[in-house]
Amino acid sequence: MFISVRQWKWWLLLSLAIPFFFSCRTYNNAVAPYYDAVSNGRFDDAASQLDKARFFRYGRNKLLFNMEKGKTAFLQGRYQESNLYFNAADSLLNSHRGSKVLDQTLGLVVNPAMQIYQGEDFERLLIHYYKSINYLKLHQVEEAEVEARRITLGTYALNDRKKNSDKKYSNDAFSLIVQGIVYESAGDVNNAFISYRNAADIFLKNPDHRYYGVEMPAQLQVDLLHTASQLGFSQEVAYYEKQFGRVYQPPTSDDGGAVLVIWENGLAPVKAETNFFFTLTERGPGNFVFTDPNTQVVIPFDFNLFPRDSCHQLRRHLEAFRVAFPSYVEQPLYYTAADIQRDSTFSTTLEKVEDVNQLAFRTLQERFLKEMGLALTRLAIKKLAEYEIRKNDEVAGELFNLLTLLAEKADTRNWQSLPHSIYYSRIPLKKGDNKITLTLKGKDSTQKVEFNIIGNGRLQTWHYASLLKS
Template sequence: MFISVRQWKWWLPLALAIPFFCSCRTYNSAVAPYYQAVSQGRFDEASTQLDKARFFRYGRNKLLFNMEKGKTAFLQGRYHESNLYFNAADSILSGYRGSRILDQTLGLVVNPAMQIYQGEDFERLLIHYYKSVNYLQLHQLEDAEVEARRISLGNYALNDRKKNNDKKYSNDAFSLIVQGIVYESAGDVNNAFISYRNAADIFLKSPDRRYYGVDMPAQLQADLLRTADQLGFQQEVQYYEQQFGRVYHRPADNDGGSVLVFWENGLAPVKAESNFFFTLTERGPGNFVFTDPNSRIFIPFDFNLFPRDSCDRLRRHLEAFRVAFPSYVEQPLYYTAADIQRDSTFSTTLEKVEDVNQLAFRTLQERFLKEMGLALTRLAIKKLAEYEIRKNDEVAGELFNLISLLAEKADTRNWQSLPHSIYYSRIPLKKGDNKITLTLKGKDNTQKVEFNVVGNGRLQTLHYASLQKS
């Protein structure tokens, strides 16, 4: 078939775009060797696989690379190196503003997977958790306090983005608990109390005192009451005793200090691609909505976004659309609970303090309508461009339509080395050596992990990850 010069203007760029858009791999499949290695505890190999993965050579994926590298170094106990990567991730997030308009335009015209990855809201706050623990492990208390103050800034920014909507993820209780732990480790009891109080108030305002899959930890209650008592805030002690339904008993003096144990259990959900089908219908004169086949979802569509002379054409031809949208797939848990013991004289059960799995599913659901509306607008823009091309070249218009269909992909990127959930507990220490035994419990298996912690009269931190899939 003879192709004119005018047609080549469309054929060449579109033909070159086909190999790029035809890939149907999700992020999970693109980094499968890395994910398999980290899930099985082979952290050195996981780090090497990250360096080898072609996926991370694109600038839009640099945030993911630094978050994954930072977490892998954290799991290896390489705390200084871990924070180098997390600091790089912070720089990417703070530097995004300058490219925001161009980046958003690219996502609207092509697909959101082509945009610079900015991280989920909870992912950004978890960077502060890892950096804080890194600094505490390195005994860099001043740096840890700086990071603690940045946790407040992160929560303020989250609250602003969600317009102080208590029905959405607009505060993060876990990050405030971590903030309190940092301040307490640095001897700043007053700021520790404020952090614990702010975290507790988030639970108290929530239905059933449950926040995104987490019941208010008894450890948080104890820490709030203890720090209030240390500061002589007896009115606050009495108030929160009533709120918690418990009586505060001042703990015995402990010359060895205590250790705060974090257990990271399982793996966060991974993103897959789901297809939604919508039809444009008119609901009243001039009111158009996209609705799914079951008429459960209604998304208004504003034709005023487009030039007036294009509206009639869109109304005549804009009928049914397939929209690719991300969906989470939960990863099975190998262990479901854990106890911790000190020298056969003290034992307790670790409490869940952060449910990353719940956060992922629910925050995606919260923004579904907004992002689906953007996706439908993107498809309408492509359809309008197709009509304009067809006016001059029918073949090029057909090819553009094909490429548009191939380019319709969901953004399936997420921070995959995050845990399914995080548990914690505070263990009193005696002066000198303390044998700490962590017992992990599954349906048909148990595992014991032993640590030696030297009691030095201060608050210390300890972490352990059991990320393997069943």
Template sequence: MNKKLLQRPYAWLLLGGLLCLFSCRTYNDAIGSYYGAIAQGRFDDAAMQLDKNKFLKYRRNQLLFCLEKGKTAFLQGQYAESNLYFNQADSLLESGGRNKAMDQALGLLTNPAMQQYRGEDFEKLLIHYYKSLNYMQLHMMEDAEVEARRISLSGYELNDRKNNRENRYSNDAFAMIIQGMVYESAGDINNAFIAYRNAADLFLRQEDHTYYGIPLPQQLQEDVLRTAAGLGFETERAYYARAFGNTRMPVEKQEGGEVMVFWENGLAPVKAEANFFFTLTERGPGNFGFTDGDNSLFIPFDFNLLPRDSCYKLRRHFEAFRVAFPKYVEQPLYYTGASIQRDSTLQVQMEKVEDINRLAFSTLQERFMKELGLALTRMAIKKLAEQQIKKENESLGEAFNLLSILAEKADTRNWQSLPHTIYYSRIPLKKGQNKLVLTLKGASTTQQVEFEVYGNGGLQTIHYSSLQKS
């Protein structure tokens, strides 16, 4: 790049425009047509927009394509097709996709948005939720039980990776509740009790009995006590009754069975880009790290990626790094609560059971320092490469610097058709036909949705999604 060209004012205006073009376009922008259709409840149109979207056809976005297609098919009531895509997503996660070492190198040399998307931990567990509901809607209980067992395997893997550390997302109470529901539907009460108990324990370990923004659900308490009593586990029933402060005896099974109603409200947060500025500093001989403007953060330099003497070279050639990092942006809710009524004789409030919005913000914060350290190391590698190129050719070095600036971009990808919050309720049914009315409540509006459910003596599921934003 010609040095005199960069000294001209219009060249810097052009550079500024290019920076905006490269750095401001997010994943949400890239799938805007699809996302808009989902938010407005135009699910058939959303499916077509997915198929036309070129960005999602890139190999690195293959997992996202499968997740979005699986969720859209679920919303359309196409449960078999939904699980075809979710099974493909599972296969991608298990295989790891392209060579992991090459993928990491690509991320370091460019930016993490160029790497294969591997999913957030909570996104991976929510695949089991959708697959379980799909199988139950298709009356494929053996497959649903297999999925329930896979929830435990996913939980073990997550626990091992997080080393069971406190204040880290290493289990998911909602996934365990789904597991218990599937086992109970299949008549496996012993495993249902274990799953419900494990979910309840996650809440009870917290001083305020909340788990990632969710208070201990009343329904979960009743599930633990009911299954313990049904198995004759009086010691366990009494223990949890005291722990819950719940002295009510379990309700007898209804002749028509029961239905689990799931309501998905709003849309999960989307990712945007935030910028941080750091300098490389030395705290003691050879103890290099990155520090922000007010010295409130100190992130050690990873010497496994670069020789130690590279840090001295870095300090001689530059003063500061700009690092792009993802941040979540909450999507406002149109509805804030709901109740479910059966045949004008029974009405209950829907309970929050999974706050995906809260999970997203919390889990990103939990790994903030680790991810920021990788981002800073990425920028340091680029800066050293730039200095080496400048030794050979000044113009090429400047061109490489420009490309590095343009390439510095946060990974703003996430599974965007997930809901903001999931609510649930368990409704007893009369034998034969039952009419259910779900009433959604907003700040200045209400909506009623009717369902017809045939009470067959078993445990069934129905779901409704209101994904629009305020």
């Protein structure tokens, strides 16, 4: 069917108007009943709210739906169901690769909130963490080993995307520690040693031995030295003793094995929308930059990306642009530390092994300039389209400008049921029953969680989540 130029302009205006009405709220607002249920420990209600939420009916949000459902099932102790959702999330991540160009075009023309959600880099790797723990809880050790090998593939992909930059999130120490735990649980000491060594080396690359808000755990040091000793790698033991500043002490003989206690504390930050106001200005002959006086951000602008005749208007008017960009809002912690005790004979403090809160803030900061440049390019394209429309219809051009302003939305989606931080520690077990007490410590209160572990000579895992906000 033939569509006139005038009809085409109005169809374009309608295409801009539609996403405005569907994306005006933040993700946190859109799933508020679900998030409230999760943060208050009502996990059955949370699962029900996910099924009701209209937000997840759009195909672009399917990855988020599966990640949230997988995590909720995990919190309910429904490990088989949890992995069904996480496997679906994995499949979506693989299937999205083919539609990347078309999807990026949609984000460039409209706004990034209309794109298929691809997940943050750390979110993708945390899928492997949950799947690994699920398999261990189900005693499906071989499946857990397969997942451990997939962690290696995930870190390779991350390295490739970030070109193994030490200044960016191009490795993940926590994922490698999880990998080591899986291999050790399966009795594969050699691969466990390699995983622990690779994780420790990430920390050791930094002068303060910290990585994205986490100081190298003493538990990691002990596990690395222990697996090296088990393999008879005396040179490696001596080397890492020097690096860690500690002497390896063989563990006391406990025929019950050990339990690895994992504590997920608090909730990950949520995304909000922040507005930046850039002005396109000339800096020397033929050099143009976007500047935001409030943040002192300067982003070069290349007119060669556009037809010469079209961007003459931009050069002449030196436009101002409002850019909506995501920003994280930290969720305060109710508990700040935890101790673990066994039968009043052994006690230790849990150590932080992953700081999701820090990862979120810092990885967003690392890609700020790149994504801001894309956002400004998107707005420049819309401004050029507005000029073309105004040539024939001033009213349509004005309406187009208004809808462009309304449609400028930040992508505020993120995996919100992730914890603020993850802690862990290894507890030796005696054979038979072991009474374990986890003591959570807050500013004004403490909570004790008691559970029983039967020592069977192997490494086991036990998980607890306190997702309360203060």
